[in-house]
Amino acid sequence: xxxxxxxxxxxxxxxxxxxxxxxxxxxxxxxxxxxxxxxxxxxxxxxxxxxxxxxxxxxxxxxxxxxxxxxxxxxxxxxxxxxxxxxxxxxxxxxxxxxxxxxxxxxxxxxxxxxxxxxxxxxxxxxxxxxxxxxxxxxxxxxxxxxxxxxxxxxxxxxxxxxxxxxxxxxxxxxxxxxx
Numbered sequence: 001x002x003x004x005x006x007x008x009x010x011x012x013x014x015x016x017x018x019x020x021x022x023x024x025x026x027x028x029x030x031x032x033x034x035x036x037x038x039x040x041x042x043x044x045x046x047x048x049x050x051x052x053x054x055x056x057x058x059x060x061x062x063x064x065x066x067x068x069x070x071x072x073x074x075x076x077x078x079x080x081x082x083x084x085x086x087x088x089x090x091x092x093x094x095x096x097x098x099x100x101x102x103x104x105x106x107x108x109x110x111x112x113x114x115x116x117x118x119x120x121x122x123x124x125x126x127x128x129x130x131x132x133x134x135x136x137x138x139x140x141x142x143x144x145x146x147x148x149x150x151x152x153x154x155x156x157x158x159x160x161x162x163x164x165x166x167x168x169x170x171x172x173x174x175x176x177x178x179x180x
Contacts, residue, residue, distance in 0.1 A: 006062060013065040046073055067158035122167035124160070124175045131180045132159055
């Protein structure tokens, strides 16, 4: 990733603005949106001895801006590889009516999410707040053992947002321990 691309990502994720200079016009646009990103490891293979930031060659200041980071690893395992291959091949043999019955319709899912967002504004219970605090402290201690910072206050805010979203999906106005 080029330095200019990193700079733009920092601006968008930190200040929620995007600076544009076109045809002699310089302006800043609001950029309040979600970002979904994917990255391959340096050398095309994840090195378990390195940190995530070292593996994907992004600065910690940028990686820390993401609420969630998922590692999708593909270890070589003959049993797993066979099961995966059988599953992928089976997808092409299914009848389209069978496939349609297996999924929610997009309309139902869209209505469900819209209703949850509109009707529920969950607040943290004391127990949920304590559990979030405990998780954050644990995340910080993991890094301290390796003499690096593995969790920032931003990650705690991410955990709170995710817990609130989970409570909304349960149609609850309270964030409980089950949501953390």
